[in-house]
Amino acid sequence: MESSSDDHRLVYVQYLLETSVYPREPDAMKELRSITVNHPLNGIATAADEAQFLSMLLKVMNAKKTLEIGVFTGYSLLATALALPDDGKIIAIDVNREFYELGVPVIQNAGVSHKIDFREGEALPILDELMKEVWHLSEPLGWIHFFASLNRHARIIDMCTYKTAPKFWALQEGKKGSFDFIYVDADKNNYINYHSRAVELVRVGGIVAYDNTLWYGSVVALPEETPPSYVMPFRDDVIKFNKYLAADHRVEICHLSISDGLTLCRRLS
Numbered sequence: 001m002e003s004s005s006d007d008h009r010l011v012y013v014q015y016l017l018e019t020s021v022y023p024r025e026p027d028a029m030k031e032l033r034s035i036t037v038n039h040p041l042n043g044i045a046t047a048a049d050e051a052q053f054l055s056m057l058l059k060v061m062n063a064k065k066t067l068e069i070g071v072f073t074g075y076s077l078l079a080t081a082l083a084l085p086d087d088g089k090i091i092a093i094d095v096n097r098e099f100y101e102l103g104v105p106v107i108q109n110a111g112v113s114h115k116i117d118f119r120e121g122e123a124l125p126i127l128d129e130l131m132k133e134v135w136h137l138s139e140p141l142g143w144i145h146f147f148a149s150l151n152r153h154a155r156i157i158d159m160c161t162y163k164t165a166p167k168f169w170a171l172q173e174g175k176k177g178s179f180d181f182i183y184v185d186a187d188k189n190n191y192i193n194y195h196s197r198a199v200e201l202v203r204v205g206g207i208v209a210y211d212n213t214l215w216y217g218s219v220v221a222l223p224e225e226t227p228p229s230y231v232m233p234f235r236d237d238v239i240k241f242n243k244y245l246a247a248d249h250r251v252e253i254c255h256l257s258i259s260d261g262l263t264l265c266r267r268l269s
C-alpha cells in the first residue's frame with residue numbers, strides 16, 4: 001500500500017518501503033495510513049520510512065515527554081505514542097482538529113490515547129503558553145524532571161525549604177527544558193519562530209526534529225526556475241531555515257535525506 005507522499009521519491013525508496021518498512025509497520029499505523037490515503041491532502045502525511053526512523057530514535061533516547069507541531073491525521077503522532085513507554089506524554093498541536101479526529105479512533109483502538117494531550121490552535125501562541133505552563137508534579141515524571149533540572153541550571157534553591165521549593169521552581173521554569181523530543185512538521189515559514197521556542201523547551205541533550213527540510217526531495221538545491229510552481233511557496237523559507245540552523249551553535253545538527261529531508265538538532269547547552 002503506497003501513499004502519494006511517496007510518489008515523487010526514487011525507486012530505491014519504493015524498494016526499502018516494500019522490503020523493510022511496510023512488513024514491520026504496526027497494524028494500527030497501516031490502518032491510519034490507509035485512512036489517510038483517501039484524504040485530499042494525503043501527500044502531507046509523514047512518510048512511513050521516516051516514521052519508522054523516528055520510532056527507533058525515540059526508543060534509543062528513552063524519550064518520555066515529547067511535543068509535536070503539525071499532527072494532520074496523526075500518523076507521526078501514532079508512531080510516537082507507540083514508541084513511548086506507558087507513562088509517556090505527548091503534547092500535540094494542530095490548528096485543525098478535524099484532521100486529527102480522523103485518526104482518533106485508530107489511536108484509541110491502539111490503546112495509546114492516554115499519552116496524548118491534543119491542543120487545537122495556532123502553534124506559536126500555544127508554545128508561548130507552554131513556556132509558562134507547569135507540569136503537574138503528580139505526573140509520573142514531574143519530580144524526576146524537577147531534580148534533573150537542578151543540575152542543569154545555575155540557580156540555587158535553599159534545600160531547607162525543600163517542601164515548597166519544587167512548586168516555586170516549576171513556576172519559574174514552566175515546561176522549559178523538559179521535553180526529550182520535539183517534532184516540527186507544520187507551516188515552514190514559521191520554522192525559525194518554532195526553533196526559538198523549541199530550543200528552550202527541549203532539554204539539554206534532547207532532540208528537535210524538523211521535517212521537509214529538503215522540500216520535495218531536492219527542490220532546495222535546484223535553480224529557482226526548475227521547481228513546479230506548487231512547491232515554490234515554502235522553498236525560500238526552507239532554504240533560509242537550513243542556513244539559519246547551520247549557523248546556530250546552540251545545537252548540533254544532522255541533516256538527513258530521509259523522505260523529503262529531516263533535520264535533527266541536539267540541544268547543546
Ligand SMILES: C[S@@+](CC[C@H](N)C(=O)[O-])C[C@H]1O[C@@H](n2cnc3c(N)ncnc32)[C@H](O)[C@@H]1O
Pocket residue numbers: 044045046069070071072073074075076077093094095096099121122123124185186187190
Ligand atoms: C505536514 S502536516 C503534518 C503531518 C503529520 N505529522 C503526519 O504525520 O501526518 C502539517 C499540519 O500542520 C498544521 N498546521 C499548519 N500550520 C499550522 C499552525 N500555524 N499551527 C498549528 N498547526 C498548523 C496543518 O493543519 C497540518 O495538519
